[in-house]
Amino acid sequence: MKRFLIVPVLVLFVSFGCAQKATVKPEAEQPQKEQKAEETKVQKPAEAAPEAQKESKIEKAETIKSEEAEAAQPGEEGLFKDIHFDFDKYNIQDTYRSDLKSVATWMRKNTAAKLSVEGHCDDRGTNEYNLALGDRRAKAVKDYLVSLGVPSSRIATISYGEEKPLCTEHTEECWAKNRRAHFVVLK
């Protein structure tokens, strides 16, 4: 539609220039012509359907999907303490090795249990990079647990980056709290 509109504009510029020299006044004709040629319908953009319709359509797509798709597995939280990381780092600090050893011991005893390790970040980084950083944190924990003899197949990882903070203050204390690996035992 845009390209179509440009042409009449070009033509108009020139036609006025020429009209002067030819001492003819096509202006009287032109606007009439213009009105026909250039009547511009402002089309509703595709997404500008009534609000309710939009919502329901998306919701519908969602509903259809959720029937076949995996629902979030219920899990038990709070069995193990979170372990924490330095800013923009994903190495496991020595202070948390004993905590992870007790997680590994518990996993070796409860052979039916599966574990989900969630990686989280503080909100000082950018969202996408933080999602990757959270992924590395969760995997670092998983790798350590595997090295302690927990089968890899029993540990899943997921990153929430900075999307699921425990607190939202802009203080070092709060940031440190949010930089964590969190454990969920899956049923």
Next chain:
Amino acid sequence: MNARKLYALVLFFLCWLLSASTAVAKIYIDITSPSLKQLQIAVYDLPGPSGEEISGVIRDDLTFTGLFTCADKASFIESVSRPVDPKNWIPLGIEAAVKGRVVQASPLTVMVSLYDTSDGKEIFSRQYRAAKDETRSMAHEIAGDIYAAFTGKPGIFRTRIAFVGEEAGTKGIYLMDWDGNRARRLGPKGSFVLAPRWSHGGTKIVYSRERGRQWGIYLLDLQGMTEKRIFVSNGINMAGNFFPADNSFVFSSSKDGTPDIYIDNQGNVRKITSTHGINVSPAVSPDGGSIAFVSDRGGSAQIYVMRRDGEDVRRVTFQGSYNTSPSWSPSGDRIVFSGRRGGKNQIFIVRPDGSELMQLTDVGNNEDPTFSPDGRYIAFSSDRDRAKGIYIMRANGESQRRITPKNLKAFGPNWSPN
């Protein structure tokens, strides 16, 4: 057809032929000129229902570009219905005038004429028609036509920005006009969503969404308002953008262990990075030949550029220890990104070869930059007014302003291609 009409038509055609051989339309404003002079324009309030609102939008649009200044209405000597007389305008330095009227309210029909006040000639005269609830769209369309008449380039006034919004703890993909008006949620509800990216045609949006402890990549078709999951695996999966010519797209995934960059070509997935650490946030260059991305392979998060086959990797950023979120200018001559300086994230632009680094923001944290399709503006998210919101500025950092409402937490903007 009478003789006069025929004569006009022939003249019209001859002129058109002439124009084809000599030059294109007169360019009033050369937007590539570094010493650009603003054009002063008089935009009348169009008489009739919604006329004032329409004229207001036109003025706002033109003013934001930095190419126009809108003359004070108090200086308008002529009536809106009278032809333009140069002697009323030339002494004031006003170079153009917009007149017209609202012909009818439903369907909203508006007649607009643009005049060159130096000779009183009409540059164009057009009739616009739209449904009542599309008043703002129509006003943007008129502003775009005025902009195009003076610059020879299409404006951005009908473009839109997709972003992630959060209300009452619920995130979703939102869409709004480029000026922040008509922000609306497209869904989906109640999940974690990230990184919306437009398809080249502007009809689809690809993004990442968490569901059932998995991050999947989803494609939303705006025409049918249907959502489709196009990739999922264990670990994280984050949408990059599409290649210009085909349906293949780039994304980052940790499906094989560490986060790496992949290309999906109709379901054929190929890995194009493989270092031990993080490779994330891929952005395809406008010509489709290169990919900018973020990697910590050098010990800190930095921007790199590689060929689309993953070869010829070159580091772009060397200052600071945290440079992320690269995005290309439409001509491919600049990369805009978010870099951490003094504990805060700021917006920078740089040439793809690493030269001509320039900082554009200095207040609060500023992230997720994205260029307008004409390359003259940048949208980004900022927490400078506490709650995160979307801001726009000129590509040189001037005229920064928040466009999302204060009560809406908003981030991750991506500017539509058209």
